[in-house]
Amino acid sequence: MEKNDTAVIAKLRQILTESLHIEVPLDGNGLISRGLIDSLALVELLLQIETEFDTTPDFQLLEIEDFETLESIEQFILRSKESVDTSSRTQRAFGEPLRGQM
Amino acid sequence: MARSRSAGIRPFQEEDIDDVARLWDSVLRSSSSLASSDTCGFLRRTLLSNPWADPELPSLVYVGEDGKIGGFVGCCVRRMVFDDRPIRTVCSSHLLIDPTAPARGVGALLLGRLLNGSQELSVTDTASAAARAMWEGLGGQTVHLGSVGWTYIFRPSHIAQVMFARRPGSQRWFMRPAAQPVRLLVDVALRYGIRALFPPHTGNAPDEISTEPLTPRAAAEHLPAITTPFRLRPDYDALYLESVFQDLDLFGNGAPVARLVRSGRRILGSYVYLLRPDSICPVLQVTTRERDADTVLRDLREHARAHKAAALVGRVEPHLQEALHGNAVFLFAAEARWLIHSRDPELLNTIHSGNVLMTLLDSEWWWYI
16 A cells, blocks of 8 residues: 555555556556556456445446546546435435335 | 547447448458458448447447547347347447557447447357456356357368368368369268268158248248247348348358248248358358258258358257257357347346347358358
8 A cells, every 4th residue: 555545546556456466556547558457457447346345337437547547446436436325315315205106 | 648528438420430440450351351342331231221220229439539449349239029028139249449559448448338238138249268258247148059169061171171271381282183083082981971970860851841032021021930939039120131131242251042941831941151162151040940940951951062062150059959969060169159248137047048049140140251
């Protein structure tokens, strides 16, 4: 774990290094543009993210730039969790009255 | 990495055809028999102007920071029926990534976006080991029986010639005109040897068999009676079949042969294959009930033999398995795997259970051109 890493970034660094055997630069940048993550590694990374962070990536919103840095991956994880939270809050808010009407 | 305005994944459009054709040429040229000049027409006809093309399920391109197309995945929509309910199936094809593009993970994102579209089922017939790993990582499954091929060899010496031709320098004497008598002798000896070892399957063949050309209209009219018992089956219409038959005429590496097999007024089935005299002929479709498969396959074999095919090659499909058994057919592990992806577990189970009619003609028939 680097000094300024957040908990999410530290976990991502661990996944990339230990599970995917990718040498992550100290600054966590250039994962795509330096060719460190290829398609197979990306699929494996998404699987690990799903397990470790309990979030399902929305492929309709994902872009390759989301994987360029550890920080951008962290952002996409937080976005995904946020949209899951929002949709479950919406379900809670509107679900009861709708069921009540039936 | 600053994102340029147009960078990212978006639907494939008419104006992308030249760029995607260039990408096709740079990635697939060595393994495709399609002429360079035909690539644009092939992409347009099979992906954009196909009668079943669906704007909700487009092919996708990846546009890099430099504005150039760096990746592509083709999406061919197939209409099918599952338990009498119409469904949309996507046949994923031509996953092309520019080898010089800096972004290497694009293939996974293109495939992930395609598989997570609004279709009920996604399939591919042409997966390499790497593509299989990607599909399975994204929730796909391998249909193992559908990844096995069958071949019926009429003239073994021609097959040997085809194989030797791929290895320059080896066994050249066998290909010389002077070696013709040796080749004939090999063919006769092997033909009788194979017959002795595997006597032809006689089954309960109907007495009067007749065949006629299978037109798109005849296929749309007669095939539903045969396909209806399958839980998952194609939902053909004459317009779509006409388009596929035209595609085979235009781009097929061989003369397309489509025949309807009858016994009196009863339709036994049909077959579609590409005839290449003196060479290996790919079988794209055999539509029949399991009980009539032996008769339909026999007619296919006789047609191919009479027209000088050296061998037939096809995919093992559940409704053909019994008829293939005991007919001197050789099975082999196909280079390409049949993969499926769906959010509906019942649909996946149905395919694995074999209650499905989905042939190469319903997916990536051009793999064999």
